[in-house]
Amino acid sequence: MLTIGQLAAYAGVTVRAVRHYHQIGLLAEPERDASGYRRYGAPAVVSLIRIRTLAGAGVPLSQLGEMLDADTPAFAEGVRRIDRRLRDEIERLEATRKQIAQLAAGDRLVLPPEVISYLDRLRALGLSERMVQGERDGWILVAARWPDHLREIMAGKHAQLDDPQLVRLYRLLSELLDGGDESRLVEAADLLAELARQAYVPDETGSGQAAPDDMLSGLLDALAVESSPGAHRLLELLRERGWASWTRTRPQRLDRQA
Amino acid sequence: MLTIGQLAAYAGVTVRAVRHYHQIGLLAEPERDASGYRRYGAPAVVSLIRIRTLAGAGVPLSQLGEMLDADTPAFAEGVRRIDRRLRDEIERLEATRKQIAQLAAGDRLVLPPEVISYLDRLRALGLSERMVQGERDGWILVAARWPDHLREIMAGKHAQLDDPQLVRLYRLLSELLDGGDESRLVEAADLLAELARQAYVPDETGSGQAAPDDMLSGLLDALAVESSPGAHRLLELLRERGWASWTRTRPQRLDRQA
DNA sequence: TTGCTCCTCACGTCACGTGAGGTGGC
DNA sequence: TTGCTCCTCACGTCACGTGAGGTGGC
Numbered sequence: 001m002l003t004i005g006q007l008a009a010y011a012g013v014t015v016r017a018v019r020h021y022h023q024i025g026l027l028a029e030p031e032r033d034a035s036g037y038r039r040y041g042a043p044a045v046v047s048l049i050r051i052r053t054l055a056g057a058g059v060p061l062s063q064l065g066e067m068l069d070a071d072t073p074a075f076a077e078g079v080r081r082i083d084r085r086l087r088d089e090i091e092r093l094e095a096t097r098k099q100i101a102q103l104a105a106g107d108r109l110v111l112p113p114e115v116i117s118y119l120d121r122l123r124a125l126g127l128s129e130r131m132v133q134g135e136r137d138g139w140i141l142v143a144a145r146w147p148d149h150l151r152e153i154m155a156g157k158h159a160q161l162d163d164p165q166l167v168r169l170y171r172l173l174s175e176l177l178d179g180g181d182e183s184r185l186v187e188a189a190d191l192l193a194e195l196a197r198q199a200y201v202p203d204e205t206g207s208g209q210a211a212p213d214d215m216l217s218g219l220l221d222a223l224a225v226e227s228s229p230g231a232h233r234l235l236e237l238l239r240e241r242g243w244a245s246w247t248r249t250r251p252q253r254l255d256r257q258a
Numbered sequence: 259m260l261t262i263g264q265l266a267a268y269a270g271v272t273v274r275a276v277r278h279y280h281q282i283g284l285l286a287e288p289e290r291d292a293s294g295y296r297r298y299g300a301p302a303v304v305s306l307i308r309i310r311t312l313a314g315a316g317v318p319l320s321q322l323g324e325m326l327d328a329d330t331p332a333f334a335e336g337v338r339r340i341d342r343r344l345r346d347e348i349e350r351l352e353a354t355r356k357q358i359a360q361l362a363a364g365d366r367l368v369l370p371p372e373v374i375s376y377l378d379r380l381r382a383l384g385l386s387e388r389m390v391q392g393e394r395d396g397w398i399l400v401a402a403r404w405p406d407h408l409r410e411i412m413a414g415k416h417a418q419l420d421d422p423q424l425v426r427l428y429r430l431l432s433e434l435l436d437g438g439d440e441s442r443l444v445e446a447a448d449l450l451a452e453l454a455r456q457a458y459v460p461d462e463t464g465s466g467q468a469a470p471d472d473m474l475s476g477l478l479d480a481l482a483v484e485s486s487p488g489a490h491r492l493l494e495l496l497r498e499r500g501w502a503s504w505t506r507t508r509p510q511r512l513d514r515q516a
Numbered sequence: 517t518t519g520c521t522c523c524t525c526a527c528g529t530c531a532c533g534t535g536a537g538g539t540g541g542c
Numbered sequence: 543t544t545g546c547t548c549c550t551c552a553c554g555t556c557a558c559g560t561g562a563g564g565t566g567g568c
Contacts, residue, residue, distance in 0.1 A: 005521065010403070015522085020558055035566050037522055042395035049402040053361060057354045061557070079362040086355050090348055096315045097344050103311060104337040137300035144307045145268070263547060273548085278532055293540050295548055319531070 001039040011048040018048065026051055026065055057082050058089065102147045114154040115139045121161055122170070131174040165195060176234070189237035259297040269306040276306065284309055284323055315340050316347065360405045372412040373397045379419055380428070389432040423453060434492070447495035 008015045021027035027047055030040050047068075054064050059082060067078045111119075118139075122132050143150050160166055172188040266273045279285035285305055288298050305326075312322050317340060325336045369377075376397075380390050401408050418424055430446040 003521075010399075014558080016558060016560085019524095024557095035522075037566080042399055045399050046402050050361065053354065053357045055557090056350070057358055076362050079358055082358055083355060086351050086358070090351050092314070093344050093348050093351075096311065097341060099311045100315055100337055100340055100344070103308065104334050141268075141300055141303050144304045261547075272532080274532060274534085277550095282531095293548075295540080313531090 001033075001041060002045070004038050004040070007040045007044060007048060010045055011052055013048070013052060021048070021051060021061075024061060026061060026068075054082070057086055099147070111136070111139060111143060112150060112154075114151060114158075115143065118154060118157055118161075121158070125161070125167055125170065127170055127174040128178050130177050131170070134177070165191065169195065185233055185237060189234055189241060192234075192238060193241035259291075259299060260303070262296050262298070265298045265303060265306060268303055269310055271306070271310060279306070279309060279319075282319060284319060284326075312340070315344055357405070369394070369397060369401060370408060372409060372416075373401065376412060376415055376419075379416070383419070383425055383428065385428055385432040386436050388435050389428070392435070423449065427453065443491055443495060447492055447499060450492075450496055451499035 002010075004015050004018055008018050011018075018027065022029050027044070030038050030044055033039050050068065051064060054067060055061060059067065067075060070078060115136075119132055119136055122135060123129075142153065146153075169188065169191050172184055172191065175184055176188060260268075262273050262276055266276050269276075276285065280287050285302070288296050288302055291297050308326065309322060312325060313319060317325065325333065328336060373394075377390055377394055380393060381387075397408075400411065404411075427446065427449050430442055430449065433442055434446060
């Protein structure tokens with residue numbers, strides 16, 4: 001017969017863990033010897049190993065009792081569910097490995113060269129430093145969240161700068177950020193509405209569905225609205241022109257005014 | 259600027275988690291707006307994503323602060339350590355998947371056929387039912403702990419039954435379990451010592467180093483000593499014949515008397 | 517006799533979850 | 543006005559860890 005220490009060592013757990021399983025009723029309390037010590041037989045070892053195997057697979061102890069009591073088909077179904085979760089968890093850890101590697105390779109989140117050159121191009125177009133910093137913040141967020149998609153998204157962004165209408169819009173937004181007057185606001189709103197009307201947007205990122213645009217654009221919009229004084233007014237003007245909500249219909253456009 | 263809810267949603271965490279990171283000083287408290295609401299900028303998003311990436315890799319929050327503050331080489335070293343742990347964890351989960359599959363495939367720990375046939379052979383040799391049940395318990399333990407090695411170990415065990423000396427030993431131990439007299443004990447001890455002297459043991463399992471023999475034999479010894487009245491006496495007799503400790507020197511032998 | 521194992525409370529820990537009770541924004 | 547978000551305590555949870563104080567086995 002085994003003491004609790006021998007049992008625990010054999011199953012690779014602590015003595016405290018075994019006592020815990022007794023406490024919550026997962027493992028049956030064995031007989032005691034003359035000194036009040038618990039004495040275990042072979043079946044206890046088997047039970048404990050089954051408990052550890054399932055718990056090691058991530059099954060909560062509270063659900064584990066049911067599984068052990070389940071009949072064969074129910075048990076098999078439980079095993080399938082556990083196996084799916086294990087596969088998901090392994091996938092998650094593989095993805096985490098890549099992310100961690102990116103953290104190290106990216107020299108602690110300095111932006112990749114394609115973003116740097118993009119920002120340089122914006123500067124060369126005469127946009128204000130404030131506008132460029134807003135852009136920079138946005139791209140840091142994208143790089144942190146979707147490092148794998150950054151390259152293709154940037155390719156689209158670079159191509160976009162070849163469109164004179166968009167360049168004009170950027171310049172307007174930049175001036176507005178620096179406190180441009182009402183006439184600029186109206187011009188920007190007209191341009192925005194026109195671009196929206198042309199359905200210019202779908203190809204704008206050059207990446208189609210690559211990035212989860214909704215959340216990102218919502219985020220950047222939120223950052224933009226609070227940081228620029230004219231943003232609320234611009235939104236109003238846009239509404240007058242028939243675009244109830246910029247974020248929902250054309251999320252990529254107003255990101256640019258951060 | 260972002261509210262705590264937007265920040266949390268973007269990083270894929272709960273609002274409570276963000277507050278928790280503030281509480282323990284992992285994430286800097288941002289400015290508050292007129293209503294006392296926390297307002298976050300882009301850098302907070304980046305910090306939060308880094309925290310989540312590392313925490314998702316299993317780094318304890320208490321160590322995470324150091325990592326974020328570390329300089330580049332120290333950070334790189336930390337990343338390597340994390341990556342090793344991630345690989346280990348993935349390996350562990352893969353192994354767990356196999357174990358779980360065994361649990362289901364083994365129809366809830368019914369013994370595999372090669373063990374059943376082995377036990378049948380023991381019965382055919384005239385061993386008592388008590389002896390066979392002891393063997394059964396032992397093999398259940400082996401099957402639960404080293405399912406992958408069971409097949410090769412059993413092959414060795416089957417071969418072993420072709421040795422008349424070992425069969426003789428088994429019969430003696432079986433009789434002793436059922437209350438055999440002193441003369442049987444002496445005979446068994448002589449036979450054990452002789453088998454040990456012949457260095458018969460190293461090939462006994464037929465599997466070399468396949469199973470972690472020490473722990474298993476220690477366990478089975480413990481189960482055996484308590485369950486059979488003659489075990490202590492047999493150990494004494496064995497000591498008289500120059501075998502100070504059966505478990506240490508020839509662990510495979512006395513397993514058989516369970 | 518010393519050191520190790522065992523026993524039972526019972527509080528601590530880690531990373532949040534979950535109301536409790538109240539205020540602010542659309 | 544209603545519903546949703548935000549705020550601060552503060553207790554709860556999960557799976558044990560960790561002494562506290564005492565007894566038993568070699």
